[in-house]
Amino acid sequence: MSPLVSIEGLSVAFNGVPVLHGVDLSLRKGEAIGLVGESGSGKSVTWLAALGLLPRHARVSGSVRLDGREILSAPAATLDQVRGGRVAMIFQDPASALNPVLTIRKQLCEALALHRDLSGDALKVEARRLLDLVGIPDAARRLSAYPHEFSGGQVQRIMIAMALAGNPDLLVADEPTTALDATIQAQILDLLSQIRREMGMAMVLISHDLGVVAENCDRVAVMYAGRIVEEAPATALFDDPWHPYAQGLIGALPPLDGPRRRLTAIPGTVPDPSKMPAGCAFAPRCTVASEQCGVGAPSLAPLGDARAVACIRAEASRRALLGIAAE
Numbered sequence: 001m002s003p004l005v006s007i008e009g010l011s012v013a014f015n016g017v018p019v020l021h022g023v024d025l026s027l028r029k030g031e032a033i034g035l036v037g038e039s040g041s042g043k044s045v046t047w048l049a050a051l052g053l054l055p056r057h058a059r060v061s062g063s064v065r066l067d068g069r070e071i072l073s074a075p076a077a078t079l080d081q082v083r084g085g086r087v088a089m090i091f092q093d094p095a096s097a098l099n100p101v102l103t104i105r106k107q108l109c110e111a112l113a114l115h116r117d118l119s120g121d122a123l124k125v126e127a128r129r130l131l132d133l134v135g136i137p138d139a140a141r142r143l144s145a146y147p148h149e150f151s152g153g154q155v156q157r158i159m160i161a162m163a164l165a166g167n168p169d170l171l172v173a174d175e176p177t178t179a180l181d182a183t184i185q186a187q188i189l190d191l192l193s194q195i196r197r198e199m200g201m202a203m204v205l206i207s208h209d210l211g212v213v214a215e216n217c218d219r220v221a222v223m224y225a226g227r228i229v230e231e232a233p234a235t236a237l238f239d240d241p242w243h244p245y246a247q248g249l250i251g252a253l254p255p256l257d258g259p260r261r262r263l264t265a266i267p268g269t270v271p272d273p274s275k276m277p278a279g280c281a282f283a284p285r286c287t288v289a290s291e292q293c294g295v296g297a298p299s300l301a302p303l304g305d306a307r308a309v310a311c312i313r314a315e316a317s318r319r320a321l322l323g324i325a326a327e
C-alpha cells in the first residue's frame with residue numbers, strides 16, 4: 001500500500017543554521033506514529049516544514065508527498081486546502097487558536113464551511129454533532145458559549161472538533177495535552193485514539209512523554225538534534241531499544257502504570273544547532289561512543305523489516321544494556 005505521507009530528505013535551516021538534517025519518514029493510512037525526543041530535537045519543525053507553516057526566513061528543502069502528490073513546493077492555495085482539510089493540526093495551547101470574541105458555533109461553522117459542502121442549518125447540525133462527538137455535555141446549548149466559558153480540557157476538545165471539521169485523513173497533534181493536568185490528559189488522549197480508530201484517520205503524536213506515545217501509537221520515531229535516530233514499532237522500541245539515545249529515554253521512563261515524569265535522566269543537553277559536533281551529534285553524551293563516532297553522522301539504516309537505527313555502536317550498546325558479553 002502506498003504511504004499516505006512520504007517525507008524524504010527534509011532539511012531546514014534558520015538564518016543559515018541547519019536544524020533539520022534530511023529527515024525521512026512515511027505514514028500509512030490510519031496509522032498512528034509518535035515523534036519523541038527532547039526539546040529542540042526538531043519534532044515540531046519537521047511537521048511545520050512539511051505543511052508549509054514555517055516563517056519566511058526558514059530555508060526548507062526535500063520532498064513531502066501526500067498520496068503521492070508533492071506538497072512542499074505546492075502553491076499557497078493548495079497548501080491552504082490541505083491544511084484543515086486532508087491534514088489537520090492541534091497544538092499545545094488551544095486557547096490561542098480560538099477567537100475569544102466569537103461563539104463556538106460561529107467558529108465551528110466557519111471551519112466546516114471552509115472544507116465541507118454544507119450551508120445553513122446543515123452547518124449547525126454538523127457543528128453540534130462534532131461537539132457531541134468530542135464529549136462536550138449539553139452540546140446544543142454550549143454552541144452559543146464563548147471560549148472563556150470552557151475549561152482547558154474542554155477547549156482542547158473543541159480544538160479537536162475544529163480539526164475534525166474537514167474530515168482529515170491525518171491529524172498532527174503537537175504536544176496536545178502538555179498544558180493539561182494528568183487526568184484530563186489521559187481523557188483527551190483516549191478521545192483522540194477512539195476517534196482516530198472510528199474514522200480510520202492517521203495521526204502524528206508529537207510528545208516529550210514516551211509513555212503517552214507508547215500507549216497511543218503503532219510506531220515511534222525518536223529524534224535527536226534534527227535527525228531521526230531510531231524508528232520502530234512502539235512495542236519493539238520499548239522492549240528492545242537499539243540506539244543509545246532511545247535506550248536512555250526508555251531508561252528514564254517510569255512503569256507505564258506508574259506516575260509519568262518528563263525525560264531528564266540523560267546527562268548533558270541537546271547540542272546547539274550552531275555548534276554541532278563533527279560526527280554523531282549524540283556522541284558527546286553517549287556512554288558507548290568510539291573514536292569513529294566523531295568522524296561522520298551515521299545515517300538511518302534498516303534493521304530487519306520494520307525498524308531502522310542511526311548508530312554504528314547500536315549492537316555494542318544493546319549488548320551492554322542486556323549484559324551480553326562481546327563476541
Ligand SMILES: Nc1ncnc2c1ncn2[C@@H]1O[C@H](COP(=O)(O)OP(=O)(O)OP(=O)(O)O)[C@@H](O)[C@H]1O
Nearest residue numbers: 014019037038039040041042043044045046055273
Ligand atoms: N522560527 C524559528 N526560528 C529560528 N529557530 C527556530 C525556529 N523554530 C524552531 N527553531 C529551532 O529549531 C530547532 C528545532 O525546534 P523544534 O521546535 O522543532 O524542537 P522540538 O523537538 O519540537 O522541541 P519542543 O519539544 O521544545 O517543541 C531548535 O533548535 C529551535 O530553536
